[in-house]
């Protein structure tokens with residue numbers, strides 16, 4: 001029984017890589033295969049990506065840093081594939097991401113490094129769950 005569960009979860013993890021990659025290839029056939037691609041979590045992720053672009057320009061222009069995205073919703077927003085949270089690392093990865101954002105916003109000392117640490121925390125989770133957007137996420141980095 002335990003073993004079957006293990007195999008099942010390996011399949012589920014494997015298919016989560018798959019579906020996440022598909023979401024990102026702009027292919028007509030795949031779009032029809034994944035009619036639910038605008039999940040709450042996917043929409044939130046797009047907001048987070050835009051927000052990172054804004055924060056990046058605030059840093060580069062030496063403006064006051066601000067964010068309007070409710071990042072705590074990563075814990076609760078419904079993903080396309082409900083099993084992405086069925087593991088031991090989704091919550092700690094979310095904790096880490098939120099910590100890095102709050103660290104920059106509340107205690108901006110070395111803003112470029114702090115910002116790039118946020119980008120790394122995005123990538124850390126995506127390495128586990130959803131590798132498709134990583135290339136795009138890497139473009140958010142501030143080059144030094």
Ligand code: HEC
Pocket residue numbers: 020023037039040041042043045046048049052074078079080081084090093094097118119121122123125126129130133136137
């Ligand atoms: C705790 C894990 C986690 C963290 C942290 C995380 N993501 Fe995601 N991300 C996901 C999951 C899971 C999905 C798939 C969402 C879905 O399809 O429902 C996703 C999807 C995306 C997508 C694709 C959205 C779409 O249009 O389908 C982008 C872009 C993205 N994330 C960018 C980011 C950025 C930028 C950050 C950091 C600011 C980030 N992510 C942090 C887990 C995470």
